[in-house]
Amino acid sequence: MKKKNKIEFYYIVDDILSLEEFQKLKKINHHGITRYDHSLRVSYYTYLITKKLHINYEAATRGALLHDFFFDEVDEYKEIFKLRRHPNFASLKASQYFSLSMIEQDIIKRHMFPITFTPPKYLESWIVDIVDDICAIFEKGYVTKRDLKAAFLFLFLFFLNYFR
Ligand SMILES: [Fe+2]
Ligand SMILES: [Fe+2]
Numbered sequence: 124m125k126k127k128n129k130i131e132f133y134y135i136v137d138d139i140l141s142l143e144e145f146q147k148l149k150k151i152n153h154h155g156i157t158r159y160d161h162s163l164r165v166s167y168y169t170y171l172i173t174k175k176l177h178i179n180y181e182a183a184t185r186g187a188l189l190h191d192f193f194f195d196e197v198d199e200y201k202e203i204f205k206l207r208r209h210p211n212f213a214s215l216k217a218s219q220y221f222s223l224s225m226i227e228q229d230i231i232k233r234h235m236f237p238i239t240f241t242p243p244k245y246l247e248s249w250i251v252d253i254v255d256d257i258c259a260i261f262e263k264g265y266v267t268k269r270d271l272k273a274a275f276l277f278l279f280l281f282f283l284n285y286f287r
Contacts, residue, residue, distance in 0.1 A: 132170050135184050142220055145192065153191065154262035161262060162188050168254045168275065173247055176282055179226055183247035186230030189217040190251060206238050246282075253278060 139145055140163075148159035166188035173180035193212040197205040214231040217223060223231070230251045233243040243249045257278070261271045 128171065128174075132167055132184065135170070135181050136166060136188050139185065139188050139221070144216075144220065147194070148192070151194065154259050155264065156262055158191055161258060162191050164262075165190065165251065165255050165258050168258065169247075169251050172250055172254065172275075172279060172282065175279065176246075176250075179245075179247055182224050182226040183230065183250060185221075186223075186227035186247065187251045187254070189213065189221070189223075189227065190231050190234045190255060192216045192231075203238075206235055210235050210239060250278075250282070 133140070146159070148162065149157050151158040153161045166184050169187035170180055170184040173183040191209070191213055193209050193216055196212040197209050200208060210232050214223075214228060217227075217231060221227075226245050226247050229244045230248045233239065233241060233248050234252050234255050236242050236252055243252055254275075257271060257274050
């Protein structure tokens, strides 16, 4: 992380990271790492991409950090329902502690599209959806770090082109 980016990133998410309930994600296994580390990674890459694109990077960064803020609420469901229902539980949990903007709510609720059926409404939400998928693939160990960088570069160039 570059120092300037790091300072701004932590400024945006400081209240979330210091919340005791959110800290409990450090004890939850998620794609072979902790859910806390996964969320932090998705949030930081989202921050870098959305800032470059001059869109609402604060909402995107916060929404990304909160996108998997759930615990054992889905344990009783089968795998496919876990995948479909956890965004709603994360949205409920996040709104207990923070007042969420429309973009933040959309990011959390729609981050599993197309497994959930309603597509994201905002570009910020699309980016989190894609970044989350790429991070999940990387974390599961299917691709190397170099592949991850190439995927992010592709994503970045795609969105730059989209806005020209
Ligand atoms: Fe998720
Ligand atoms: Fe995730």
